Amino acid sequence: MKEYVVPTPKRRRGRPPAGESNTRERILYAAIDEFGEAGYDGATMRAIAARADVDAALVHHYFGTKADLFGEAVGAPMRPDVALPEILAGPQSEVGERIIRYLLESWDKPEVQRRGVALMRTALGNRLTTPLLAGFLSREVIGRVSGTLDSDDAQLRASLVASQIAGLIVARYVIKLPALSHASIDELVERVAPTVQRYLHG
């Protein structure tokens, strides 16, 4: 069971004041509960602060943005939302290549892969956690990508990119189809980058 240390005056008198790591942990547990109940879009920093019985400014102080806090709460092994601005800012004609190379170079790292696969299994295997993944992806990844596109179908274009990326992760790292597991990053970039490029700008 999770234990929230509520800093009432009485308990404070009886033991040393809760330290920084304790407050940080309490906010993290509050965030896990809030994200789980309200979903990614529905969760607010204010509600998380209220659950943890701290000021909202303290939540920002410890964790930064809502996306940062979410990343900590789910133990995200990589932060596509943080990497995306730079990836999207480069030459448009090579954005597909940059996206796929970033994806594969990140996931090929053993630690990212281990935690990433565990996170994918949890998010896809459980009907309660799937919407949480969907909410984060929609807001922080698909939203950012579609925001750079000047077309009516920007959401669909960005979502198609997400579908190929999700499929590549599932096929190479979760199901581990032999031909995909054994392919080099360069080989996969060569084959898959044009797909992403076409979905975005074709």
Add this chain to the structure above:
Amino acid sequence: MKEYVVPTPKRRRGRPPAGESNTRERILYAAIDEFGEAGYDGATMRAIAARADVDAALVHHYFGTKADLFGEAVGAPMRPDVALPEILAGPQSEVGERIIRYLLESWDKPEVQRRGVALMRTALGNRLTTPLLAGFLSREVIGRVSGTLDSDDAQLRASLVASQIAGLIVARYVIKLPALSHASIDELVERVAPTVQRYLHG
């Protein structure tokens, strides 16, 4: 708990002989155990028959091929391996379109979608069942597709198609990204079929 009715002479004397539905069910349970322990490639009809204490010919009589029996054992809502020969036999220039249209028309049916999503969640969420899905896909789907390609990289090409298909299923039916859930079959065929076509023949 599963109950195997073992037809020993003694028990036969005491109760009516096991009927057809009983034998069929016993084979099905034996198949579930055998697939679970040996994986798709490792499981043999002979071993399944031995587990069920019946002749191998009876397994074929009730269930057909190993792929048929696997489909029954996992409650597969569609049979890509059965549909593929016809899909692959048509004009090569439109094979991408036929594959994506078949996929979406199948999964858009509520009953297929309901069972398909449950199966995907189980197969991806559990590290014990993932290899079973991988084995079936590799042998019966990727193997069939790559068998029609006359190139050294046929396995990689077919596996890339599998990655886009897996991603489309995950994004449209499991995660339900809004732009993909709301898109029509025709719209998605128009966007995704060229990807499949290029992976196979580009």
